[in-house]
Amino acid sequence: MLVGHSGEDVPNADPPFESLARAVLDSLAAHTAVLDTGGRVRTANHAWERFVAEHPNDAWRPPVGTGWFEALAAAGTDDTNRALAGARAVLDGSARAHHQDYPWTSPDGEQLWFALRIAPLATEAGGLVVSHTDISSRKRAETQLAHQALHDPLTSLPNRTLFLDRLAVSLARLERRSSKVAVLFLDLDRFKQVNDSLGHDTGDALLRALAGRLRGLLRPGDTAARFGGDEFTVLCEDLAGPQAALAIANRIARGLAQPFTLADHEAFLTASIGVALAAAPDTRPEALVRDADAAMYRAKQHGKDRAVLFDADMRASAVRRASLANELHLALDRDELRLLFQPAVDLRTARVMGAEALVRWQHPERGLLVPADWLDLAEDIGLLVPIGAWVLREACAAAATWPAGMGVAVNLSAQELARPDLATRVRDALHAAGLDPSRLSLEVTEHALMADPELSVHNLERVGRLGTRVAVDDFGTGASSLALLQRLPLGALKVDRSFVSRDDPTIVQAVVSLAHALGLSAVAEGVETAEQLEWVRAMRCDAAQGYLLGRPGPAECLTRDGPAVA
Ligand code: C2E
Ligand code: MG
Ligand code: MG
Numbered sequence: 001m002l003v004g005h006s007g008e009d010v011p012n013a014d015p016p017f018e019s020l021a022r023a024v025l026d027s028l029a030a031h032t033a034v035l036d037t038g039g040r041v042r043t044a045n046h047a048w049e050r051f052v053a054e055h056p057n058d059a060w061r062p063p064v065g066t067g068w069f070e071a072l073a074a075a076g077t078d079d080t081n082r083a084l085a086g087a088r089a090v091l092d093g094s095a096r097a098h099h100q101d102y103p104w105t106s107p108d109g110e111q112l113w114f115a116l117r118i119a120p121l122a123t124e125a126g127g128l129v130v131s132h133t134d135i136s137s138r139k140r141a142e143t144q145l146a147h148q149a150l151h152d153p154l155t156s157l158p159n160r161t162l163f164l165d166r167l168a169v170s171l172a173r174l175e176r177r178s179s180k181v182a183v184l185f186l187d188l189d190r191f192k193q194v195n196d197s198l199g200h201d202t203g204d205a206l207l208r209a210l211a212g213r214l215r216g217l218l219r220p221g222d223t224a225a226r227f228g229g230d231e232f233t234v235l236c237e238d239l240a241g242p243q244a245a246l247a248i249a250n251r252i253a254r255g256l257a258q259p260f261t262l263a264d265h266e267a268f269l270t271a272s273i274g275v276a277l278a279a280a281p282d283t284r285p286e287a288l289v290r291d292a293d294a295a296m297y298r299a300k301q302h303g304k305d306r307a308v309l310f311d312a313d314m315r316a317s318a319v320r321r322a323s324l325a326n327e328l329h330l331a332l333d334r335d336e337l338r339l340l341f342q343p344a345v346d347l348r349t350a351r352v353m354g355a356e357a358l359v360r361w362q363h364p365e366r367g368l369l370v371p372a373d374w375l376d377l378a379e380d381i382g383l384l385v386p387i388g389a390w391v392l393r394e395a396c397a398a399a400a401t402w403p404a405g406m407g408v409a410v411n412l413s414a415q416e417l418a419r420p421d422l423a424t425r426v427r428d429a430l431h432a433a434g435l436d437p438s439r440l441s442l443e444v445t446e447h448a449l450m451a452d453p454e455l456s457v458h459n460l461e462r463v464g465r466l467g468t469r470v471a472v473d474d475f476g477t478g479a480s481s482l483a484l485l486q487r488l489p490l491g492a493l494k495v496d497r498s499f500v501s502r503d504d505p506t507i508v509q510a511v512v513s514l515a516h517a518l519g520l521s522a523v524a525e526g527v528e529t530a531e532q533l534e535w536v537r538a539m540r541c542d543a544a545q546g547y548l549l550g551r552p553g554p555a556e557c558l559t560r561d562g563p564a565v566a
Contacts, residue, residue, distance in 0.1 A: 031061055032131040034121060037091060039069035042127070060104070060114070060132060068130070079103075087118050087128060096120075101135065113139040152226040154204055155211035163225035163233055167285040170237050174281040177238070181283075182245035184234040184252070185274040185292035189304040190451055191230035194267065196418055197452040206267055209260050217255040218248075232271075233289065242277055242309050249273045249307035270305035272296050277310075294318035301376065325381050327363070328374060332386060336362045339394050340552035344409070344523065344545045347537050354407035356443070356545065357395035358552045359387070379415060388416045389425060396433035396440060398555035406558060407439040409471065414448035418455050423462035430466070437467035441491055444470060446478025449488075457487045464489025471523070476507055482514075490520050492543075497526025500536060500546075508539045516540075 015023070025032060025045040033044035041064045044052070052063050059075035060083075062068055069087065072080040079102040086098030098118040105111055114132040121127035150162035158166070170181045188194075188210075195203035207230070214224045214232060223235040234252070239245050253273060259266040274295030278288050295310035297318065302308065331337060341355035361369040378384045392410055399408035416422060430437050442463060449456045449472070460470055469491030472480065476496045493515040499507045508524070515522035524536035527546030536544055550557075 028131070030117075030131040030133040032129065033061070033064075033068075035068055035128040035130055037126050037128075038067070039087065039128075040067050041065065048132075055107070060102075060116070083116055083118070086116075087130075090118050090120055090128060091126070093120075101139075112136045155208055155226050157211050157215075157232070158223060158225040160225065160227050160233075163223060163227065163235065164285045164289070166223050167235050167288065170235060171278060171281055171283050171285060171288070173237075174279065174283075179238045180241060180245075180277045180279045181288075182236045182239050182248070182275060182277045183288050183292040184236070184245070184249050184307075185227075185276075185289065185296040186232040186234070186252070186271045187273075187296050187300065188230040189270045189272055189300075191269070193414065193418055193451050194269075197455050198265075198267070202262060202267075205262050206260055206269065209262070210256070210269060213255055213258075213260075214252065217252050222248075227289075233292070239277070242275070245275045245277055246307055246309060249275050253305070253307060272299035272304045273307040274299055275307055275309045290318070291315065297321070321377060324374060325377055328361070328378060328381065328383060331361055331363075332383075332390060336364070337387065337390060338362050338368070339391060339398065339555065341398065341408070341555050341558055342545055342552040343550035343558065344543050345549045346543050347541060352406065352550070352558070353543060354399075354402075354409065354439075354441075355558050356409040356552075357391060357398070357411070359391050359411075375413075379413065384413050384415045385419065388413060389429075392425065392429040393432060396429045396435045398558075399439055400433040400435045401555070402558050404439075407441055408435075409441045409443050411443045411473065412448065414445075414451045417444055417448050417459060418452055420459065422459045423466060426463050426468060427466055430468070438469070440468045442468060442470050443473040443494065445473045446475065446480040449480055449484065450478060453481070453484050457484065460488050474525075476511055485518065490518065492521045492523050493518075494523045494525050495536075495541065497546075500524050500526050500532055501528070503532070503535060505539065508536065508541070512540050515542075 025043075026047075028045055029047060031045070031048040031051050033041050033048050036042050041062055044061075044064050048061055049064075051058070051061050055061075056063070059071045059080055062071040069084060072084040072087075079100070083098070083100055083102070086095065086100060089095035090098050097120070098116070100116045101113060102116060103111060103113055112134060113136045115135045117131050117133070119129045121129050150159055150165075151157065152159045167181070167183065174181060191203070194206065198206075207226075211224070211226065211232075214234070218224055218234065219236070221237060225233045225235075227233045234248070236245060236248055253271065256269055256271055259268055274292040274297070276288050276291035276295060291310040291314070294314040294317070295308045298314055299306050299308040338360045340358045340360055342358060343352045343355045345351065346353040359371055359375075361374055363369050375384070378387055395408050395410045399406065402408075412422075419425075426440070426442070430440060442460075444456070444460075463470065468489075470488055471492040471494055472485070472490065473494050474496040475493045476499055493511055495508055495511045498504075499511075512522040521542035522540070524532075524539075524541040524544040525546065527533050527536060527544045527548050529548060532546070533544060533548055
């Protein structure tokens with residue numbers, strides 16, 4: 001009501017209260033109605049009426065003049081029963097209001113969500129105000145957030161959290177079934193190298209393609225998850241036993257063996273797969289995954305690209321490995337690494353021409369450990385590069401104290417070979433020791449070269465420009481291409497010990513001929529007997545190494561002018 005300046009009432013310019021309330025009600029987007037104490041719809045706003053016109057039989061919003069409670073009771077779902085109980089509680093004063101979110105599916109299948117609010121009508125007669133607000137977009141955002149929290153953004157596969165959750169559910173169900181649950185732990189072989197050489201975008205594309213393929217290889221009820229970087233897990237239920245689980249692992253391995261076609265090239269992937277089964281509901285999900293992980297590690301050790309079933313011994317070795325990893329982290333700081341040097345003998349002069357540096361770990365309790373005991377581990381935990389840097393520095397420093405004619409050979413891992421700063425590190429080590437580059441030789445295995453041939457050539461060419469040569473180690477055991485060898489700054493091919501010990505003339509002769517044809521020298525490894533020495537000499541090897549000629553020993557052995565060999 002307006003009050004005029006004279007203080008008298010002026011005729012009211014506003015609409016009467018009734019129509020004002022009506023206008024307010026109709027302006028609300030929420031479907032809103034006023035009910036009497038018996039639950040009859042006395043009046044409803046436009047939004048409610050429009051909804052009723054489109055969906056005449058909806059239990060949530062009956063037409064004006066009909067009873068809501070009857071409609072809810074007739075629908076009889078958990079949601080409508082809850083709403084009914086809520087409405088009664090508001091009417092009898094035991095609740096101040098009732099709030100409830102409920103899903104609603106339209107006849108054409110669209111899934112919507114509404115927030116229902118029932119409040120008491122503050123009039124003498126009493127009654128209820130009921131409103132339904134469309135909260136579908138908020139719900140969708142919530143669902144999306146929940147999905148993001150439980151899925152890997154790159155592949156959309158379930159993540160570790162969701163996988164462990166589903167595994168817990170599967171394990172709990174075991175009690176009621178006689179079958180078994182299996183976890184497969186997949187770790188891609190050499191994925192880091194693929195990633196480093198093809199670039200991260202291609203690596204990502206490859207992981208996405210792999211995830212898609214993995215899904216396709218599984219039964220509908222199985223769960224595949226991305227556990228971490230290049231680690232995937234698979235959960236299979238209802239298995240008869242280990243053979244069934246291994247069959248799935250092998251099917252996955254075969255499926256992955258098909259090349260992946262990416263935008264501009266084909267890529268090949270293999271995986272090491274560990275398989276662990278549970279038959280008892282008290283198995284902890286994390287423990288089963290850890291067992292599968294230990295079996296996966298065994299698959300890696302046995303040459304990768306295979307599936308291995310978990311057995312209890314692996315648990316002990318996984319524990320040992322974990323403690324060794326902790327200690328290895330400290331080994332460099334605690335100065336526990338040692339370098340031994342094994343002489344190489346020139347077969348024409350019968351004189352020591354240099355030595356190969358071989359790393360050892362002087363473990364405080366376990367004694368002197370050879371590389372086979374821990375070098376793989378160092379690679380897995382990312383310590384190979386710092387250890388390699390230490391070896392390079394120490395080897396150069398030792399060689400600087402030897403007679404000028406003697407060289408030193410240092411073994412390089414595939415990881416070091418792939419590092420863009422390889423040549424820089426070699427140059428720095430030579431510089432620090434004041435060693436002539438021609439006195440250093442780097443040994444790389446065929447396997448390491450072939451892991452990423454282009455990158456190997458690129459990095460080794462730069463080493464070659466310093467004046468340092470490269471020797472191919474364990475030659476004959478891998479599959480390096482001749483075209484590749486020609487592009488490397490090579491100095492020697494080292495005939496693998498296995499050919500020397502087997503007295504295998506065909507291979508040894510072939511390697512020697514190849515070396516000479518390429519202008520390289522041929523070095524025989526692992527010469528243990530006088531007969532073998534005679535034999536490799538007859539095969540025209542230029543140099544030899546082996547226990548007969550000298551075991552790996554401390555650097556001081558080399559400072560005297562090398563002993564002549566018969
Ligand atoms: P490799 O480079 O082929 O080294 C030769 C291996 O054969 C050495 O084993 C050596 O002790 C052993 N050996 C030498 N002569 C004989 C023989 O007459 N009979 C037998 N049975 N064995 C002989 P080691 O020191 O255990 O090294 C094994 C492998 O570990 C090496 O093979 C090399 O690939 C790797 N390695 C050693 N030191 C390093 C290092 O500092 N860095 C890297 N990345 N790898 C290394
Ligand atoms: Mg070597
Ligand atoms: Mg070798």
